[in-house]
Amino acid sequence: MFSLSPDDWSAIRLTLALAGLTTILLLLIGTPIAWWLARTASAWKRPVSAVVTLPMVLPPTVLGFYLLVLMGPEGPVGRLTQALGLGLLPFTFSGLVVASLFYSLPFAVQPLQQAFEAIGERPLEVAATLRASPLDTFFTVVLPLARPGFVTAAVMSFAHTIGEFGVVLMIGGNIPDRTRVLSVQIYDHVEALEFTQGHWLAGGLLVFSFCVLLVLYRFNPGQPGMRP
Amino acid sequence: MSIELDITRTYPGFTLAADLTLPGQGVTALFGPSGSGKTTLLRCIAGLEKAANARLVVNGEVWQDGDFFLPVHQRALGYVFQEASLFPHLTVAGNLHYGKKRSRAAAADEAGILDMLGIAHLLPRKPDGLSGGERQRVAIARALLAAPKLLLMDEPLAALDSQRKREILPYLERLHDRLSIPILYVSHAADEVARLADHLVLLEQGRVLASGPLTETLSRLDLPLAADEDAAVVVDAVVGAHDSNYHLTRLDFSGGVIWVTRRDLPLGHRTRLRILARDVSIALEGGNASSILNRLQADVTALVAADNPAQMLVGLRMGQTALLARITRRSRDQLGLAEGMGVWAQIKSVALLA
Numbered sequence: 001m002f003s004l005s006p007d008d009w010s011a012i013r014l015t016l017a018l019a020g021l022t023t024i025l026l027l028l029i030g031t032p033i034a035w036w037l038a039r040t041a042s043a044w045k046r047p048v049s050a051v052v053t054l055p056m057v058l059p060p061t062v063l064g065f066y067l068l069v070l071m072g073p074e075g076p077v078g079r080l081t082q083a084l085g086l087g088l089l090p091f092t093f094s095g096l097v098v099a100s101l102f103y104s105l106p107f108a109v110q111p112l113q114q115a116f117e118a119i120g121e122r123p124l125e126v127a128a129t130l131r132a133s134p135l136d137t138f139f140t141v142v143l144p145l146a147r148p149g150f151v152t153a154a155v156m157s158f159a160h161t162i163g164e165f166g167v168v169l170m171i172g173g174n175i176p177d178r179t180r181v182l183s184v185q186i187y188d189h190v191e192a193l194e195f196t197q198g199h200w201l202a203g204g205l206l207v208f209s210f211c212v213l214l215v216l217y218r219f220n221p222g223q224p225g226m227r228p
Numbered sequence: 229m230s231i232e233l234d235i236t237r238t239y240p241g242f243t244l245a246a247d248l249t250l251p252g253q254g255v256t257a258l259f260g261p262s263g264s265g266k267t268t269l270l271r272c273i274a275g276l277e278k279a280a281n282a283r284l285v286v287n288g289e290v291w292q293d294g295d296f297f298l299p300v301h302q303r304a305l306g307y308v309f310q311e312a313s314l315f316p317h318l319t320v321a322g323n324l325h326y327g328k329k330r331s332r333a334a335a336a337d338e339a340g341i342l343d344m345l346g347i348a349h350l351l352p353r354k355p356d357g358l359s360g361g362e363r364q365r366v367a368i369a370r371a372l373l374a375a376p377k378l379l380l381m382d383e384p385l386a387a388l389d390s391q392r393k394r395e396i397l398p399y400l401e402r403l404h405d406r407l408s409i410p411i412l413y414v415s416h417a418a419d420e421v422a423r424l425a426d427h428l429v430l431l432e433q434g435r436v437l438a439s440g441p442l443t444e445t446l447s448r449l450d451l452p453l454a455a456d457e458d459a460a461v462v463v464d465a466v467v468g469a470h471d472s473n474y475h476l477t478r479l480d481f482s483g484g485v486i487w488v489t490r491r492d493l494p495l496g497h498r499t500r501l502r503i504l505a506r507d508v509s510i511a512l513e514g515g516n517a518s519s520i521l522n523r524l525q526a527d528v529t530a531l532v533a534a535d536n537p538a539q540m541l542v543g544l545r546m547g548q549t550a551l552l553a554r555i556t557r558r559s560r561d562q563l564g565l566a567e568g569m570g571v572w573a574q575i576k577s578v579a580l581l582a
Contacts, residue, residue, distance in 0.1 A: 125309075128276070129301075130326050132330055140326075
């Protein structure tokens with residue numbers, strides 16, 4: 001009765017790989033952006049904030065559409081990747097990763113930014129008066145103090161990437177083993193009226209999402225998710 | 229050995245301008261009402277605020293000059309903030325070693341510092357389990373363990389209640405007695421300054437009103453200090469004798485002696501007296517027709533009006549020692565006081581500070 005097809009398993013593997021890679025990259029990319037946003041007094045803060053938050057409010061198909069145009073053969077990014085010999089990104093796993101980075105960016109940046117802002121100026125000043133260089137301070141004071149923010153950012157990015165559908169469909173299509181992720185697989189099952197299979201995957205995602213939030217609240221009691 | 233600074237820092241509606249040479253040892257108090265710029269000055273000295281075109285030389289080491297700005301983490305300083313600001317993710321030991329292991333200077337005497345501040349038993353604890361006084365002592369030790377050449381303290385007692393203050397003051401006095409590095413101590417509490425400082429910088433609205441040795445500056449009548457209700461002078465004295473018959477102790481200072489109720493202090497012990505202007509009255513004749521124990525011959529050096537129209541402030545001098553007396557204008561006229569007159573200063577009460 002527990003019956004996942006090889007296609008289902010392939011979609012699960014692909015989804016976990018996509019979400020895992022996206023999360024790692026987002027923590028690396030999101031940290032400096034969030035740090036800058038948390039500390040800057042620059043006039044660019046608001047526009048940059050808005051751009052970073054945009055994927056949260058934009059319909060995923062819109063985001064996917066523009067990414068497709070940009071990365072397509074006539075788009076500037078597409079020309080660049082072709083010139084670099086990387087070929088075209090749409091309909092590849094790499095393309096999905098790039099799209100997911102944009103799609104889930106706010107879910108990494110916002111908790112990190114909040115965590116950095118909560119630390120305030122004082123611990124950094126104390127560290128400086130104790131001979132710690134700014135980089136040293138970042139690793140020995142900021143990272144440990146912002147740990148709950150990193151946990152939230154990682155979990156939210158991971159979970160959000162797992163559930164992406166619209167962007168994937170626009171940018172990656174539906175190629176088995178390469179771009180067919182869970183949400184697309186569920187869609188295919190439903191289209192084919194395979195409701196039992198659809199249930200297994202959809203139900204699994206539901207339980208997974210619930211567990212993720214439970215774990216998050218368990219470890220970060222003071223930081224229930226995000227602000228909208 | 230000195231600290232030379234010339235710092236100007238402008239904010240909307242406020243300008244701090246300080247051009248000072250401070251002693252390269254002992255405790256210098258930066259004293260003034262809130263908003264006078266004393267914390268800003270301290271932060272500029274630390275480099276936490278960047279004053280443009282400032283000059284700052286600490287015991288021969290240039291920290292700032294024109295375009296040259298030594299980053300905070302390269303300045304051999306210790307900074308104690310108003311709130312202890314311990315790192316919450318580290319234990320007491322972790323906090324203490326944070327600066328120590330990053331300092332390039334010769335290692336500070338760790339055991340001595342822990343002992344001086346009485347915190348050796350706290351090492352494995354986390355900061356959130358400590359009392360306010362304990363936290364502040366750990367913060368002071370943390371600053372000292374980084375082997376600073378200058379210790380900056382920003383109202384380290386202000387966030388503590390009066391009981392914790394009393395608990396921590398003796399530790400600060402020990403710091404004063406044992407440390408060879410200069411300490412800049414920001415405070416708006418006159419009693420703390422009287423207890424701890426050797427040198428006084430008086431700030432008001434971003435300007436330096438006075439800078440000089442504590443005893444001399446406190447006795448100046450041209451400063452707003454003298455007009456204060458709690459105006460007082462500080463006198464450095466040594467224990468000269470004990471009178472077991474009357475249970476008194478004699479304290480000797482330049483220009484006279486003062487008797488206080490007996491203290492268990494060894495002969496020759498250095499101590500500090502604080503004498504409030506309102507506790508000093510003036511008589512024209514010595515004699516013994518008074519129950520007041522301490523009567524000292526003094527010369528009137530100045531007479532100025534106090535903030536209260538009924539009162540006058542009188543500057544008095546005995547040898548090297550200056551006193552202030554707050555008397556009524558009527559008394560001045562009755563006694564016919566004038567500058568240069570010889571009078572008797574009657575001291576009603578004396579506080580022994582250390």
